[in-house]
Amino acid sequence: MRSPSRLWMSVWLAFGVTLLSLRPDAAAATGEAADLIIAWRPAPAASAADFKLIALPPGSRPSLEILALEQRDEAPGSRAVPAAPAPAELHLIGAVRGVALARLTLYPVQRTSAGLRFTTYLRVGIRYNVDDQPGTPAAPLADPLLEHLRTLVVNPDVVQSPASSLSLSDLAASTPSPTALIEVDTPGLTAITHAALAAAGFPVDAVDPARLRLERAGADVALEWDGDPDAQFEPGERLLFYAAPRFNRYTARDVYRLSEGAAPGLRLAARAAVPGPGSPAPAWAETVWEQNTLYTPGSCRCPPGRDGDRWMWDYLSGPGGVRQYTLTLPPLDPAQPATLTLWFLGFTKTAHRAEAAVNGVPVGAAEWTGQQVYTLTAPVAAGVLAAGANTLTLTVPGVDGLWLDAVSLRYSADLTAPAPAWRFATRSELQTGPAPAPGGPERLFLPLVTRSFTPVVAYAARLSGPGPFRAYDLTDPDRPLRVTDVTVAGDTLGFNALNDLARRYLVVSEAGIGAPAAVRAPHALSGAAGADYLIITHPDFLPALGPLTALRQAQGFTVAVEDVRAVYDAADGRPTPDAIRAFIAGRAPLPQYVLLVGDGAYDPRRYRADSQPTFLPPFLDDVDPWLGEAAADNRYAAVDGDRLPDVALGRLPVNTLAEAQAVVAKLVQYETAPPAGDWNRRVVFVADDFDGVNDFAGQADGWAAAVMAPRVVERVYHAPATPITDTRQAITDQWNQGASALVYNGHSTPRQWGAERFFHRDDAGALSNAGRLPIVLQMTCLTGAFQDAALSTLDESLLRQPGGGAVGVWGASGFGVATGHDQLAAEFLRQVYVLGQPRAGLAALSAKLQLNPLQADDAALIETFAWLGDPATVIHLALDP
Ligand SMILES: [Ca+2]
Ligand SMILES: [Ca+2]
Ligand SMILES: [Ca+2]
Ligand SMILES: [Ca+2]
Known part of the structure; x- marks a missing residue:
């Protein structure tokens, strides 16, 4: 460590690192021109990388320079190290509330051709490369979350309220x-x-x-x-x-x-029909069949299907598997050929082959490899299809695993059969349904259509129902053209058209005009502005929120409560996560805390009747390297396009008003009338037994170092020799005594701890800790998968449990990696028990900033960890004397 001098404006000690912040006006004295100088002397046994969070002034183009480097060579194999490209790297990782952040990673060991090279001393300089230097001294910030961010970066002076660039979109x-x-x-x-x-x-x-x-x-x-x-x-x-x-x-x-x-x-606008005469031509129509019964994430890390959704129709397995589907068609012209399109998704990583036949006539085979979508487009010869029921047969000859997503047929409609409305196209290859999913292989057989050119074509469509009869050119469906100068004879509307382009037409009688599914007034926003505590709730749970909003107001928060329907209507009216995120992002100032009230499932449209309802959708996205899609509620908090949360976010995954009332009662009582006694001295660590790779107990012991006297560490470490019932009883006993926090480290499923099931969702009902409520940190996977459409998860049950359970649970909606858990748990516990940070949501946000969002495993943890509870919850840290 260098001796202090008058040049060092601040000295920051942690993990054996000395960090030195140098003023620009002092830089000349050392000959080292940099805005920030960081000196590092790793511990002699260090092998893992260290890192520092650095705030950047607006407009920075930061650069990194090594000012001094002292290294010594070591023999190969002297320590287990990851390959390090350089002693130090600087990466931009995103922004929090408009303050750009960089991550300086310091690697103690580098590999060389001769062996290992260990850094004994490193000094780097960072230049911001901006004209305006950050204002000094640091003025107090009106934004508490940015004030908190100052405690997480090495250069807090640079954290300033950014110029208000957010556009106020109070719709x-x-x-x-x-x-x-x-x-x-x-x-x-x-x-x-x-x-x-x-x-x-x-x-x-x-x-x-x-x-x-x-x-x-x-x-x-x-x-x-x-x-x-x-x-x-x-x-x-x-x-x-x-x-x-x-x-x-x-x-x-x-x-x-x-x-x-x-x-x-x-x-x-109107467009006159072309004068005759015209030649009769096929009127191409398309019918699509699709059912959504199988949710693909969890079975396969696969791309989405035809329409961007994650739901497949049917599972086809071989060898020799045969499936049949009835495709019912309206009257058609059997003299014209047709086109069959099949959308598939490979389930296994192997080669796939599915053979298709229509009404017993083979039409084509789909062949592809891997977990990929595949679209087969195959001609169906004239005379094969008939009006009414047709049979599609799919045969899987080999050992295989694939899903059928959807089926379509394009055929020539028989316009002489009366119908209330006709939609048809001048070209058979014109897609009238959704486009195939991009990216996948596709085999296209050209349809066997007569291609003799006919300059003017004539259509005559019979209509059922009363007139007036209307015809439209639908080629641009948002701006159709009314076709005028049509002929009407009896129940038949006729017109001629130029056969110049692929065009779509609609011919309709009065009976073919539909009514909207609903005509309604928009739901109104509350009109509250400038809230630092924002609740977005499904309307069912509004009546439960009064005590919670009163509590937060009493704590000095400006509170806004918005009906999620009004949030949707402020966007495009559809109940989408994008609408919710856009609303949060558009608040000016950005709230500090955002609470979502309502459970949500990965089947928001309820394709399956047995899916749980969605009151407020999970932000579903491909964020998990193993699972693929998971709930990424962090996207609601990261409002500026990166992965770093800009607000402290939580969710109450409640499904009934009674559940909402019970959870709100727990939250309010926890902060206003916590039970007396020394229960909150206790911090309980529960660990799974050694699995051959992960020493869960040893890791938990490391985290427990953050808990210092007079607080007490309690341990329930499962051992292979321990009967499951004993471990379960020990956990239940510890829980029922009450605890400030309960930390689990180990394996899990969405509903239980340990492959052995030493604690399960159904055991939550036996918890009688009443108001002695812990926060629960789940350093494991999937217990926070509230988006599960089939059943409730462990974390949801712990939060909802009315007689006890937890006041808030921090867990993952997807899989996770133990290395990242180490940083999450260590920082959360350091925030709460070392620094005394009482707000759960700020501890959780701080912990996420310890992870590297540019690295896939870390990014998955940032996206999938969610606080189930109120992020503004004040952890009960005061100890009874
Ligand atoms: Ca589908
Ligand atoms: Ca009028
Ligand atoms: Ca951000
Ligand atoms: Ca749920």
Whole structure:
């Protein structure tokens, strides 16, 4: 360690590292021009990398320079080391509340051709490379979370409130009035009637219909006015538009927004039919069959399926496996060939082969390898398909494992059979359904379509139901063109069209015009602004929240409680995680704490009837290197596009009002009337037995070093010789005495600790610790997988348990790596028991900042660890005398 001199502005000691912060004006005295100088002398036995978090001023382009390096050579194999590319590296890792952060990693050992080279002394300089040096001295910050961030970086002076670059998007204020939301779940010509608007509370009698504007996700959609030309929207009048609901994993409905603007809204244009004569031509239609019954994550780290979803229809196994599906078709022209499309996903890493036959006629085979999607497009010869039931047979000849996702047939519709509406295309290859998932291999057989060029084609469609009959060019579904100059003879509408492009048409009678799934007013935001404590809740649980909001207000927080439906409506109206995240991100100032109230499952659309309902969706994403998709609620907290959380976030995964009331009662009582006694002196460590690789007990002992007298460490370490019932009893006994924290380290499933099941979700009901509630740190995997659609997890049960359990649980929604657990647990416990940080959410956020978001295993832990509880919970640290 260098001797101190007047140049050192601050000296920071930890883990044998000396950190020195040098003022720029002093740099000249040493000849070392840098904004920050860090000197490091690793312990002689060090083998693992060390790191420092560094705050960067706005606009930095940081650079790293080695100023001094002393090393000594060691024999190969003298210590177990990871390969180190350089003695030090600097990486930008993201930002927290607008403050950019870099991670300086210091490697004690490098590999050389001769052996190992051990660093005995290293001094590096970091330049920010900005014009404006950070302001000094550090002024107190109005932002408590940034104030906390100052304690986590080596250069706290640089943590300043960034210039307010966040755009205030309080959409409650910017929502044009009046507004109605039009929910649709079926494609087709759709009517917005005077009656439906009036019933939704829309002031339909007071608006000028010419100025009504329809939009979806900010883009204008053309309306057709069906009424008289006066400026009154009268009973019997209506607006027509073509509904083309977008697929979404979280909802079957799409949402259009109708509002009155200052200028006339976009209206549907017209296009005259081409003069005749024209040649009759096939009217190509497509029918898609799909069921969603199998959730792929957990079985296979596979890409998404056809529509971006994670649900497959059927599991095909070989050898010799045969599956049959009935495909029911409307009247069609058997003289035309057809096209079969099959969407598959390989389940195993091996080669796949599936052979397809339609009505007993082989049409093609899909062949691919690995856990990949595959799309087979195969011709079906004329005469094979028939109106009504057709049979698709899939045969898997070899040992195999694959899923069928969806099936489509494109065929020539028989327009002479009356129907309320016809949709068809001029080209058979025109995709009328969702596009195949990108990235996967695809085999395309060209359909056996007659390709003789016909410049003008003629269509004549019979319609059932009353007139007037209408025809539209749907090639741009948001801006259809009304086809005029059509001929109507009896029940048949006819028109000619240029056969120049792939075009889509709609022909419809009055009976083919649909109604929206719902017409409603937008849900209103609370209007509260500037909240530092934000609750977003499903409306079912609003009545339970009063005591919690009163508690936080009494602690000085500005509280806002928002109905999640209003949050959705402030975005595009669909109940998506993106809408929730956009809302949080748009708050100015950004809240310190965000609490989500409501459970959510990986089956928000409830494809399966036995799935648990979703009250507030998990942020589902591919964040887990093993599982693939998991709940990544951290994405709600990381609002600026990186992985580093910008707010302290938690969730109450409750499913009923009674559950919400019970959890809120626990949270409030814990902070306002904790039971007397010395129960909160105790910190309990529970560890799994040695699994041949991981010394869970030894690791837990290391974490326990953060717990110092007069606090007491209690241990329940499972040993192979211990009967399971004894371990379970010991855990239950420790729990029932009450504890400040309970830390588990070991293997688990979503519902239990240890492969041996020495503690299980069903044991939570036996906990009678009442108000003596621990925080629970789950240094394991999957116990926090609240998104499980089938059953509740251990962490959920511990939080919900009304007679005891936990006041909050920090666990993972996916798998995890023990190395990262070490940093998470050590920092969480250091925050709470060494530094006295009482807010659970700040301890959790600090712990995540110890991980390297650029490294896959660490990133997975950052994304999947979630605080189930209130992130503003004040851990009861005061000890009874
Ligand atoms: Ca009118
Ligand atoms: Ca699917
Ligand atoms: Ca961030
Ligand atoms: Ca759940």
